[in-house]
Amino acid sequence: MTEAELLPQNDWPVFEPGWVWLCGAGPGDPGLLTLHALNALRQADVIVYDALVGQGILKWAPHAHHIYAGKRGGKPSAKQRDISLHLVELARKGKKVLRLKGGDPFVFGRGGEEAQTLIQHGVPVRIIPGISAGIGGLAYAGIPVTHRDVNQSVTFVTGHDQSGATPSSLDWKSIAQGSQVIVIYMGMKHIEQITEQLILAGRPKDDPVAIVTSATTADQKVLETILETAAKDVLEAGMQPPSIVCVGRAVEMRKVLDWQAMMQGEMPRNLDPLGRGKPAEAS
Ligand code: SAH
Secondary structure, eight states: OOTGGGSOSSOOOOOOTTOEEEEEOBSSOGGGSOHHHHHHHHHOSEEEEOTTSOHHHHTTOTTSEEEEOOOOSSOOTHHHHHHHHHHHHHHHTTOOEEEEESBOTTSSSOHHHHHHHHHHTTOOEEEEOOOOIIIIIHHHTTOOSOOTTTOSOEEEEESSOTTSSOOTTOOHHHHHHHOSEEEEETOSTTHHHHHHHHHHTTOOTTOEEEEEESTTSTTOEEEEEEGGGHHHHHHHHTOOSSEEEEESGGGGGHHHHOHHHHHTTOOOSOSOTTOOOSOTTOO
């Protein structure tokens, strides 16, 4: 059997030399890769990958040349340009270049910038979306990012900007008041300021908060807390990035939906954590 035949029968795209495929690798668990990503791994000559791409995933492309392009935590963007130009150079050498990024390449991943630079340099690009940590990572913690009884909208925000500071352009007041559920990427470093801003903007001090670190990996940790004490609790629990911070009552659903705890034999803590009082499906 050839490598390609290991994929289910489909008209899989052929990776042509000189192309860059910009691909999301999901939040960590290799099982959360898409089949397009797997098809890409099977054909790539070179894989340029980020810090948050699970090492297990790279093992699925043993013949490709692996180049680490990681950068963590609000470093200057000059390096970003170097990465993009390196991709251009590899493509021009006639390589099949797989640019592999954690989660989804277009969610706080600078995928748009990279794709734009490639296209500006005449390099053809394919985009392969991935499961973003703010959705899939929370699902692994038993938190539905939308839940009919809780929220009709969700806001995804980044906890720091390019300089590493809390994004000054964010209108915390609108976010706090306009969105029942807030999902914060890169939020741990500034969790104290963020939670303070949200309380100042009118969120209840006891609004539920979950912090999920290394979501979907064997190291996944989940801390349940409330806005007022989140910063202190994160510190005390020694939580380490990468983390997703989720604010809002959707967090309560973890009491019934923590499926990983159930796999360990634990019983749900509360079958009706939002106090609906009737079967979930009855509307
Ligand atoms: N493109 C990515 C996000 C890149 S920004 C995506 O769609 O998921 C990097 C941030 O994503 C991290 O600082 C963290 O906030 C979050 N993140 C990525 N993988 C994560 C994981 N496995 N667990 C928790 N947070 C994660």
